[in-house]
Amino acid sequence: MATDPRQGLRAELRARRHALDARARMAAGQAIADALRPSLGGYVAGYWAVDGEVPLLGLLSGPQDFVYCLPVLQPGKRLRFAPWRAGDALVQNRFGIPEPDLQPSSLLEPEALDHVLVPLLGFDGRGHRLGTGGGYYDRSFAFRHQHRGAPRLVGIGYACQRVERLPAADWDVPLDLVATEKGLVEPAQD
Numbered sequence: 712m713a714t715d716p717r718q719g720l721r722a723e724l725r726a727r728r729h730a731l732d733a734r735a736r737m738a739a740g741q742a743i744a745d746a747l748r749p750s751l752g753g754y755v756a757g758y759w760a761v762d763g764e765v766p767l768l769g770l771l772s773g774p775q776d777f778v779y780c781l782p783v784l785q786p787g788k789r790l791r792f793a794p795w796r797a798g799d800a801l802v803q804n805r806f807g808i809p810e811p812d813l814q815p816s817s818l819l820e821p822e823a824l825d826h827v828l829v830p831l832l833g834f835d836g837r838g839h840r841l842g843t844g845g846g847y848y849d850r851s852f853a854f855r856h857q858h859r860g861a862p863r864l865v866g867i868g869y870a871c872q873r874v875e876r877l878p879a880a881d882w883d884v885p886l887d888l889v890a891t892e893k894g895l896v897e898p899a900q901d
């Protein structure tokens with residue numbers, strides 16, 4: 712949307728992320744994987760990092776007490792999720808992001824997940840998130856407005872993506888936690 716006041720902020724936050732070199736990104740991904748691993752179990756949705764996002768593949772090395780899943784685009788700008796292990800088949804979606812090549816009947820609904828590692832461009836201390844602007848996560852996890860149970864939504868970002876306060880929209884689904892290379896951020900109440 713050309714008039715979305717968040718667009719300028721998205722460009723600024725994207726530039727901050729691109730300023731990090733590959734080494735810093737890998738180190739951040741490893742630190743975040745190490746910090747989160749002990750708390751993970753069941754079905755865990757990750758993502759295939761693109762555009763300088765925090766890489767999560769560190770989660771897949773070493774012992775794993777959870778089933779790692781990747782998002783799969785659905786009609787209506789929603790997401791479902793597919794278990795994925797290194798070596799499993801991938802196809803590119805319309806944004807050029809690899810996703811598992813599974814029959815629709817094998818995909819998991821968002822409600823079936825235990826933890827969701829949510830990619831973000833920006834976050835604030837209240838657990839509000841700025842994403843790429845498609846509303847995919849907000850739409851898919853809108854049920855969290857009604858009940859605060861599982862899945863646990865964990866934003867994944869670099870510390871430099873924190874802003875003082877994001878303009879919150881009605882449809883924003885707040886994060887339960889944000890993980891950065893500098894540690895875990897527990898959202899504060901207003």
Ligand SMILES: Nc1nc2c(c(=O)[nH]1)N(C=O)[C@@H](CNc1ccc(C(=O)N[C@@H](CCC(=O)O)C(=O)O)cc1)CN2
Pocket residue numbers: 758759760761764782790806808830831842843844845846847848
């Ligand atoms: N790694 C990763 N996977 C993800 C997301 C994400 O943010 N990161 N998503 C999080 O939602 C979903 C995909 N959402 C996306 C939304 C917009 C664009 C994008 O590039 N938009 C272009 C416009 C392209 C077009 O409309 O054809 C743009 O903004 O310039 C990409 C992915 C699911 N998978």
Ligand SMILES: Nc1ncnc2c1ncn2[C@@H]1O[C@H](COP(=O)(O)OP(=O)(O)OP(=O)(O)O)[C@@H](O)[C@H]1O
Pocket residue numbers: 840841842843844845846847848849850851853880882883
């Ligand atoms: N629950 C919902 N139902 C219908 N539309 C929604 C819902 N949540 C978000 N949207 C729509 O999605 C659009 C994009 O939302 P927003 O800018 O918050 O995306 P985002 O969180 O940055 O993106 P993403 O989750 O894909 O990374 C908005 O125009 C909004 O109207």
